[in-house]
Amino acid sequence: xxxxxxxxxxxxxxxxxxxxxxxxxxxxxxxxxxxxxxxxxxxxxxxxxxxxxxxxxxxxxxxxxxxxxxxxxxxxxxxxxxxxxxxxxxxxxxxxxxxxxxxxxxxxxxxxxxxxxxxxxxxxxxxxxxxxxxxxxxxxxxxxxxxxxxxxxxxxxxxxxxxxxxxxxxxxxxxxxxxxxxxxxxxxxxxxxxxxxxxxxxxxxxxxxxxxxxxxxxxxxxxxxxxxxxxxxxxxxxxxxxxxxxxxxxxxxxxxxxxxxxxxxxxxxxxxxxxxxxxxxxxxxxxxxxxxxxxxxxxxxxxxxxxxxxxxxxxxxxxxxxxxxxxxxxxxxxxxxxxxxxxxxxxxxxxxxxxxxxxxxxxxxxxxxxxxxxxxxxxxxxxxxxxxxxxxxxxxxxxxxxxxxxxxxxxxxxxxxxxxxxxxxxxxxxxxxxx
Ligand SMILES: *Cc1c(COP(=O)(O)O)cnc(C)c1O
Numbered sequence: 001x002x003x004x005x006x007x008x009x010x011x012x013x014x015x016x017x018x019x020x021x022x023x024x025x026x027x028x029x030x031x032x033x034x035x036x037x038x039x040x041x042x043x044x045x046x047x048x049x050x051x052x053x054x055x056x057x058x059x060x061x062x063x064x065x066x067x068x069x070x071x072x073x074x075x076x077x078x079x080x081x082x083x084x085x086x087x088x089x090x091x092x093x094x095x096x097x098x099x100x101x102x103x104x105x106x107x108x109x110x111x112x113x114x115x116x117x118x119x120x121x122x123x124x125x126x127x128x129x130x131x132x133x134x135x136x137x138x139x140x141x142x143x144x145x146x147x148x149x150x151x152x153x154x155x156x157x158x159x160x161x162x163x164x165x166x167x168x169x170x171x172x173x174x175x176x177x178x179x180x181x182x183x184x185x186x187x188x189x190x191x192x193x194x195x196x197x198x199x200x201x202x203x204x205x206x207x208x209x210x211x212x213x214x215x216x217x218x219x220x221x222x223x224x225x226x227x228x229x230x231x232x233x234x235x236x237x238x239x240x241x242x243x244x245x246x247x248x249x250x251x252x253x254x255x256x257x258x259x260x261x262x263x264x265x266x267x268x269x270x271x272x273x274x275x276x277x278x279x280x281x282x283x284x285x286x287x288x289x290x291x292x293x294x295x296x297x298x299x300x301x302x303x304x305x306x307x308x309x310x311x312x313x314x315x316x317x318x319x320x321x322x323x324x325x326x327x328x329x330x331x332x333x334x335x336x337x338x339x340x341x342x343x344x345x346x347x348x349x350x351x352x353x354x355x356x357x358x359x360x361x362x363x364x365x366x367x368x369x370x371x372x373x374x375x376x377x378x379x380x381x382x383x384x385x386x387x388x389x390x391x392x393x394x395x396x397x398x399x400x401x402x403x404x405x406x407x408x409x410x411x412x413x414x415x416x417x418x419x420x421x422x423x424x425x426x427x428x429x430x431x432x433x434x435x
Contacts (some may be wrong), residue, residue, distance in 0.1 A: 001047070003085075006170065006369035009427050010023055010057075010135050012231055012313050013016065013121070013418065016354070016415065016419070017048055017142075017353075017419070017422060017424075018415075018418050018427060019422060020418065021379070021425070021432050022147065022418055022421050022422050022425055023312075023418065024136065024283070025421075025432045026309075026313060026414075026417075026421070028317060029309065029313050030078060030309060030414075032312070033305075033308060033309060033312060036101050036276055036308060037305055039072070039429045040301045040304050040305055041176045041301060041309075041379075042221075042226070043297075044228060044297045044300070044301035046297075046298075047137040047223045047296075047297035047300075048297045048298065050088060051084075051086070051293060051294055051297060052294075053087075053295065054084045054087035054088045055084055055290070057087060058080050058084050058087060059080070060080055060084065060214070060290060060390045062354070063076055063077070063288070064076055064077035064080050064081070064286055064290065065077060065285055065286050065287040066282070066286070067281075067282060067284035067285075067286070068281045068282050068326070069281050069283065070281060071279045071281065072279055072280045072281035072282060073278065073279065074283050075280070076280050077286035077290075078096075078097075078280060078282045080093045080284060081096050081289055081290060081293075082095060082096050082277070083143055084254075084290070084293065085255055085293070087256055088293070089132060089230040089231070089257035090228070090230060090231045090238060091230050091237075091258050091259065092258070092259050092260040092263070092345075093256060093258065093259065093260045093263035093264070094239075094256065094257040094263065095255065095256045095257075095263050095266050095267055095270065095277065096253065096254075096255040096256075096289065096342050096408065097253060097254070097255075097270065097280055098202070098251075098252055098285040098289075099270065099280055099282060100253055100254030100255070100256075100270065101252060101253075101254065102239030102240055102252075102331055103217075103239060103243065103417050104129075104131040104132065104135065104253055105254055106231070106238040106239060106240065106254030106255060106256055107129075107132060107180075107238045108132075108135045108213070109238075109254075109256065109266050109269060109270055109407060109428060110134065110215050110238050110256055110258075110262070110266060111136070111178065111180070111215065111333050112123070112135075112145065112148075113146075113265040113266040113268065113269035113270075114177075114178060114179055114213055114260075114266070115145060115150045115217075116150075116177070117148050117149035117150060118149060118150075118175070118177065119151075119176075119177035119178065120150070120151045120152065120153055120173065120175040120177060120178075121136065121145065121150060121151070121152050121153070121176075121178050121179070121180060122152075122153050122155070122168075122169070122171055122172065122176050122178070122179045122196055123153075123154045123155070123178070123179070123180050123181075123182075123197065123254065124151070124155045124163060124164075124167075124168045124179060124181065124201065124205070125153065125154075125155075125157060125163070125181055125182055125193070125201075126154065126156045126157045126190065127179060127188070128157075128217070129182060129186045129217065129219070130186070130187070132180075132250040133216075136152050137150075137152065138152065143323050144156065148219050151175065153171050153176070153310070155168050155171050157190055157327060157331075159263050161190050162430045163197075163200075163201055163204075165204060166174070168204070168205070168208070168218055169208060169245055172205070172208040172212070173207050176209060176212060177212070177213060178212065178213040178215060178295050179205055179213070179214050179215065180215045180216075181193075181198055181201060181202075181215070181216050181217065181229070181234075182216075182217040182218065183195075183198060183216055183217060183218055183220075183221040183229060183238065183330065184217075184219055184221050184330070184333060185331070186219070186220075186221040187333075187403055189335070191322075191323070191382045192220075192221070192323075192331045192333070193313065194225065194328065194330050195221075195225050195226075195227050195228065195229055195330070198216060198231035198234075199227045199229070199233070200233065201233055202214055202229070202232055202233045202234060203232075203233070203396055204237070207232065208220070210428060213235045213236070213262065213367075214231040214233065214234045214236070215234065215235065215236045215237070215238065216230070216234045216236070216237045216238070217238060217239075218230075218237040218239040218386075219238075219239050219240055219243055220240060220244060220331040220333055220399070220405070221239075221244070221330060221331045221337055222239060222243070222245045222296065222300065223244055223245070223296055223297045223300040223301075224244070224300060224304060224330055224332065225330065225332055229393075230258065234258070235258050235259050235262050236255065236256055236257070236259070236262045236263075236266075237256070237257050237258065237346045238255070238256050239255055239432075240253075240293065241253035241254060241255060241289070242253050242346050242383055242385060242386040242387065242388065243387055243388050244246070244296055244300045244303075244332065244388055245292070245293055245296050245299075246288075246289075246292040246293075246386075246388060247289055247292035247293060247294065247295035247296035247299045248292065248293070248299050248382070248383075248386065248388050248389060248408040249288040249292035249295065250285075250288050250289055250292045250383070251285070251288065251383050252285075252383075253285065253289065264277075265275060265279075272372045275357045278375035280417065285288060285318070298350070299408055299409075300388075300390060301410070302407050302408065302409045302410035302411075302412075302413055303405065303406050303407050304329055304332055304389060305334065305410045305414075306334075306390070306406070306407040306410060306413025306414065306416070307329065307332055307334040307404070307405065307413075307415065308325070308329065308334075309337065309354060309413070309414060309417055310334050310336040310404055310413075310420075311323060311324060311334055311336075312325040312415045313421065314332075314336045314403055314419060316433075317421075317430055317432070317433070319333065319336050319337055319338060319339070320336075320337040320399075321335065321336050322334075322335040322337075323419065332388075332405050332406065333403060333404070333405045334403070334404045334405065335401050335402070336401065336402050336404065337399045337400065337401045338399075338400045338401065339399060339404055340392075340400055340429070341396055341400060341429075342401040342427065342429055343400065343424060343429050344376060344394050344396065344401075345363075345404055346420075346421045346423040346424045346427050346429055347392065347395070347412035347423065347424065348363045348376045348377070348378035348393070348402065348420075349362060349363060349378070349423050350377040350378075350389060350419040350420030350421065350422055350423035350424070351378035351379075351391070351404070351416050351419065351420055351421050352379070352380055353394040353423070354378070354380075354390070354412070354416040354418075354419035354420075355378075355380020355381070355390065355416075356380060356382070356412070357380040357381060357382060358379075358380040359380055361380075363376055363377060363378045364376070365396050371394075371395060372397075373395045373396050373397040374395070374396045374427060375393060375394070375395050375396070376393060376394060376396060377391070377392070377393040378391060378392045378393065379391040379392075384431070386406070387405055387406050388405075388406045389406045389407070389408055390405075390407040390408070390412055390416045391406050392404040392407060394419075397408050404417075419420040
C-alpha cells in the first residue's frame with residue numbers, strides 16, 4: 001500500500017478520536033501479526049469453499065428464500081438449510097430453526113430430548129456454562145433435568161487444565177447415558193479446548209462405554225479451526241446463530257447437528273412427537289440463515305484477528321491476557337485482566353464508543369440478576385445480544401477482567417480495540433511505551 005493510502009486511513013482513525021500515539025503503537029503490533037493473520041485467512045478460505053460446495057451440492061435456489069407460514073409443511077428452504085448444515089458439519093442430520101431461541105435452548109433441547117428418567121449426564125470438563133446450571137438442575141429450577149429424575153455428575157479438570165482421565169473412568173457408570181463437553185471456556189478462566197483435544201476425549205469415552213451419547217457445546221468455536229468436533233464422533237453439536245455460524249446476519253436461532261437418531265429425538269421435543277422435523281414455519285428467516293452461514297467463515301476470521309490483536313496489544317502494555325498473544329485459538333473470546341474498576345469501565349466505554357449502533361450512550365455498571373457483583377457491558381449491535389458483533393463485558397470485582405469478543409469485520413474489531421485503548425490513554429490509566 002502507498003503511504004498516501006495509509007495517511008488517508010490514519011485521518012479516518014483521527015476523525016473517530018484515536019490519538020496518533022495510540023495509532024502508532026497499535027500499528028507496530030499489527031505489523032508483527034501478519035503471518036498469523038495469513039494463516040487465519042487461509043482457514044477462512046478453506047471454510048468458505050466448504051460452505052460453497054455444500055450449498056451447491058444441495059441445490060440452494062431462490063425458492064429456498066421463500067417464507068412459509070402456519071405449519072410450514074414441505075418448506076424447501078428449511079429442509080435444504082438443514083441438509084447444508086449437515087454437510088458442513090459432516091453429520092447425518094441437522095435441526096436449524098428460528099424457533100430454537102438461543103444457544104442455551106439448543107443445548108437444553110439436545111439434553112432434554114435424548115435423556116430419559118433414571119439416566120445420568122456427565123460433564124468431564126468441569127462446571128458447564130452458567131445458563132446450563134439451571135437446565136441441568138445444579139441450581140434448582142423449574143423444568144430442569146433434575147425434576148425429571150435425570151442425575152448429573154461432574155469431573156473437574158486437573159489443575160493444569162487437562163482432562164482427569166482417571167476420574168472420568170471412575171465416573172462413567174451403568175447409568176451414564178450422555179456426556180456434555182463444552183468447547184469454549186465461555187467466561188471461565190480454564191483454557192478452551194482444541195478440536196484435537198475433544199477428539200481424544202471422545203475416543204477415550206467411547207472406549208469406556210460405546211453407546212454413550214456425546215454432546216459438544218460448540219458455541220463460539222465454529223470455523224475457528226480446520227475441523228469441527230462433529231467430525232470426530234460427537235453424536236450432537238449445538239450452537240447459537242447469533243454467534244459464529246450466523247455470520248452476523250441471523251436475527252435469532254440455534255442449531256443442532258448430529259446423528260439421525262439424536263436429531264429425530266430433538267425434533268420430536270422441539271415440535272411434537274409424530275410431527276418432528278416436518279413442521280416449523282420458516283417465517284422469512286431463510287435468506288439470512290443461508291447468507292449468514294455463507295459469510296460465517298470470513299466473519300469468524302475477523303473476530304479471531306480482533307481477539308489476537310487485542311491479546312498482543314494489551315499484553316505488550318503489561319496486562320495479563322487469556323489466551324496469551326501467541327497461543328493457538330479455539331474460540332473467539334479474549335479475556336484481558338485490567339486490574340482496576342476505572343480501567344474496566346474505560347475499556348467498555350471505548351468499545352461502546354466504537355459501535356455502529358448506540359455509540360452515543362455510556363455503559364453503566366448494573367446489578368444483573370444472578371450475579372453477586374455489578375456487571376458492565378458494552379454492545380452496540382444490529383442484533384440484540386449478538387456476540388459475534390463487537391461486545392465486551394466484565395464483573396466489577398477483582399481482578400477486573402474484561403471478556404471481549406466479536407466484530408463483524410476485522411476493521412471494526414480493530415477500531416473498537418483502538419478506541420478501548422484511547423479511553424484508557426485519555427484517562428491516563430496507561431502509558432504507551434516505546435516498542
Ligand atoms: C453463549 C454460550 C452459551 C449459551 O448461549 P446463549 O445463546 O447465550 O443462550 C452456551 N455455552 C457457551 C460456551 C456459550 O458461549
